[in-house]
Amino acid sequence: MLREIRPAILILLLLTAITGLAYPLAMTAIAGAIFPKQAQGSLIEKDGKIIGSALIGQEFKDDKYFHGRPSATSAPDPADTTKTVSAPYNAANSGGSNLGPTSKALADRIKEDVEKLKAENPFAPVPVDLVTTSASGLDPDISPEGALFQVPRVAKARNLPEARVRQLVTEHIQGRMAGLLGEPSVNVLALNLALDEASK
Amino acid sequence: MTVIGWIQILLYCAIVVALVKPLGWYMTRVFSGERTFMSPILRPVETALYRIGGVDEKREQHWLTYTVAMLLFHVGGFLIIYGLMRLQALLPLNPAEQSAVAPDLSFNTAISFLTNTNWQNYGGESTLSYLTQMVGLTHQNFLSAATGIALAVAMIRGFSRSSMRTIGNFWVDVVRCTLYVLLPICIVYTLFLVWQGMPQTLGAYVEATTLEGAKQTIAVGPVASQVAIKMLGTNGGGFFNANAAHPFENPTALSNFVQMISIFALGAALTNVFGRTVGNQRQGWAILAVMGVLFIAGVAVTYWAEANGTATLNALGLTGGNMEGKEVRFGIVASSLFAVITTAASCGAVNAMHDSFTALGGMIPLINMQIGEIIVGGVGAGLYGMLLFVVLAIFVAGLMVGRTPEYVGKKIEAREVKMAMLAILVLPLMYLGWTAVAVVLPSAVASMANAGPHGFTEVLYAFTSATGNNGSAFGGLTGNTFFYNLTLASSMFVGRFFMIVPAMALAGSLAAKKSIPPSAGTLPTTGGLFVGLVVGVILIIGGLTFFPALALGPIVEHLAMNANTLF
Numbered sequence: 001m002l003r004e005i006r007p008a009i010l011i012l013l014l015l016t017a018i019t020g021l022a023y024p025l026a027m028t029a030i031a032g033a034i035f036p037k038q039a040q041g042s043l044i045e046k047d048g049k050i051i052g053s054a055l056i057g058q059e060f061k062d063d064k065y066f067h068g069r070p071s072a073t074s075a076p077d078p079a080d081t082t083k084t085v086s087a088p089y090n091a092a093n094s095g096g097s098n099l100g101p102t103s104k105a106l107a108d109r110i111k112e113d114v115e116k117l118k119a120e121n122p123f124a125p126v127p128v129d130l131v132t133t134s135a136s137g138l139d140p141d142i143s144p145e146g147a148l149f150q151v152p153r154v155a156k157a158r159n160l161p162e163a164r165v166r167q168l169v170t171e172h173i174q175g176r177m178a179g180l181l182g183e184p185s186v187n188v189l190a191l192n193l194a195l196d197e198a199s200k
Numbered sequence: 201m202t203v204i205g206w207i208q209i210l211l212y213c214a215i216v217v218a219l220v221k222p223l224g225w226y227m228t229r230v231f232s233g234e235r236t237f238m239s240p241i242l243r244p245v246e247t248a249l250y251r252i253g254g255v256d257e258k259r260e261q262h263w264l265t266y267t268v269a270m271l272l273f274h275v276g277g278f279l280i281i282y283g284l285m286r287l288q289a290l291l292p293l294n295p296a297e298q299s300a301v302a303p304d305l306s307f308n309t310a311i312s313f314l315t316n317t318n319w320q321n322y323g324g325e326s327t328l329s330y331l332t333q334m335v336g337l338t339h340q341n342f343l344s345a346a347t348g349i350a351l352a353v354a355m356i357r358g359f360s361r362s363s364m365r366t367i368g369n370f371w372v373d374v375v376r377c378t379l380y381v382l383l384p385i386c387i388v389y390t391l392f393l394v395w396q397g398m399p400q401t402l403g404a405y406v407e408a409t410t411l412e413g414a415k416q417t418i419a420v421g422p423v424a425s426q427v428a429i430k431m432l433g434t435n436g437g438g439f440f441n442a443n444a445a446h447p448f449e450n451p452t453a454l455s456n457f458v459q460m461i462s463i464f465a466l467g468a469a470l471t472n473v474f475g476r477t478v479g480n481q482r483q484g485w486a487i488l489a490v491m492g493v494l495f496i497a498g499v500a501v502t503y504w505a506e507a508n509g510t511a512t513l514n515a516l517g518l519t520g521g522n523m524e525g526k527e528v529r530f531g532i533v534a535s536s537l538f539a540v541i542t543t544a545a546s547c548g549a550v551n552a553m554h555d556s557f558t559a560l561g562g563m564i565p566l567i568n569m570q571i572g573e574i575i576v577g578g579v580g581a582g583l584y585g586m587l588l589f590v591v592l593a594i595f596v597a598g599l600m601v602g603r604t605p606e607y608v609g610k611k612i613e614a615r616e617v618k619m620a621m622l623a624i625l626v627l628p629l630m631y632l633g634w635t636a637v638a639v640v641l642p643s644a645v646a647s648m649a650n651a652g653p654h655g656f657t658e659v660l661y662a663f664t665s666a667t668g669n670n671g672s673a674f675g676g677l678t679g680n681t682f683f684y685n686l687t688l689a690s691s692m693f694v695g696r697f698f699m700i701v702p703a704m705a706l707a708g709s710l711a712a713k714k715s716i717p718p719s720a721g722t723l724p725t726t727g728g729l730f731v732g733l734v735v736g737v738i739l740i741i742g743g744l745t746f747f748p749a750l751a752l753g754p755i756v757e758h759l760a761m762n763a764n765t766l767f
Contacts, residue, residue: 001268007253007371008272012343014249015378016280020339023383024425027390031400031424034391041399041406041420041448050408053418055397055447058410065411069528091418092405093326094442096525096553098676100654101510102757104766106524106556114516128513128520134527135445135553141528143520181208182453183531192411
């Protein structure tokens, strides 16, 4: 049994060096060379400033922008670091609401959001993704129905014809991959950037 | 439920099954020490490792030595992770300036990665430095996976050998698994993931100014290299807190699909390694069939429950299923499928928050873990777990017909059945025992995020996941407390090693037996009857063990939900 102690130390250290250092560092170098944009986090620049990542949702509250899904992310409370406060789309602390199907807090929140959305657009059924928080709190997408639902509000706030805004939404619908995998979606940040362009 | 949803599920199953033979063929060669197409590059590295480590690759070990070597290997692994977490503030590659991790959380996380559980009481991007993620977690992802596979291979040798005292050499198995199986796949896989949008950088977190002018700090890091082995090795510990739901940890529907395949790939192929090694591939397919029956049943229930939504959503006229805690790019079907896969295997990565699943949708992941994660299972662990149930099923069949039970030419006798029962009974002892303790301790109850039966399910899920070395969670539970850090760590430890040691004892005793040729009285173990028998034994043992606990949690919650009761 004693003869197993030497490999227990040396094999461990060597495999640690290979899998814990050589492998991730080599992959960082290779991936950075082949896919530099993705490796850095698919960042989007506008006027020389980083405005976000194509993959990470951000908070939109203004009527003239399409809104993403509700986000349950939090941040440490500046007044008392043992507590947390709500901080939607905090991309340094991802997470979901973790509220279950019989949670009163969840039911109340959804009811309130549904009423707000019904007041905004009484003519369409409320899409479920607009009143439920995502798993990561950073969902960059909404469903096509979720985008079309917001068209009247955005068009009004921007003084654009609804048909024009609806056309932008349609152009931004990403179908299922190969017509099969995943669900159709609309990237909110990409859509809002296109909207800003169209309003110029 | 939609047609396109079921097509995705069937396509998934078809690809996993198609990979079984080629991967099984390759791994059989690797573990029998034959040359492979990668030997010209890897063989020199391999021999150098043996030379420096003082390993004689020709010298095989008795089961006890094999197990002791494995345990010693883990002592060092523990010290590396624990040390890194405690000292990370003083070490390089820490651009986000993470401070030292508290002792109880470090202890919990070290045990967690050692045991292939990867329970996340830590929040990756808010707690760990890049160095800890790489040298602590990525490396242990490799080694705990390689250990699991090595142990399964040792057990397979137990079945296939005749009158031998040894079951292989632990060091050779671990090194060959890491170099020839895990590392090459991970290199290609990492590049695929980066192509799909996963970050792989040592740069600091990005400060962005959003379109509306707010500040957003975006956590990045060497994500892809860790995620590749996290999925392939069924580890499941996230780089980010939200795990595979985070857009950086699972950017597209395609990355999600490939991640799901990689969870099952090696575990499913090990059934073929088993078949090849005992000389009849149909023995492997029969085991895979048992897994397949249980898997499809689980997927159907969870998919159905999630697509039906909750009483709250349906009362408000919201259609489209239960989207709370799910991502739009995956939707209902890919989230449900992922949840069943990750708990059937002992992966524990999540692409949706299980805590927000419907009562019945969330019960299937719980059951998957409670029957011991034997539906494909963790790499290696799933196969040796399943073989324990097979031993038991054969024993039950033997009692029914009054003959000494045999399996692949080995007589199953008192010692084997005792070892199998010991391993199988340890799991419920831990998860039911600690759950019972937690629900009577006010401080432990305070950790629940949801009231009513759902809160109970959170606690039951936590101990089940820890004992099963899964690592997924009903994440609302505040697990980072002194009580949970220590009790969950003890569950993970017992769940892993108290299963491994009896399993290895079983392997040793089988290897020492003579192989006997099948006779007219031998129960065929490749047909439908055998598959049905094993499924039945799993469901009966499982059902008797945890049905009462499920009745207090998800079942009563489902009834409450349908009666419009909120908590």
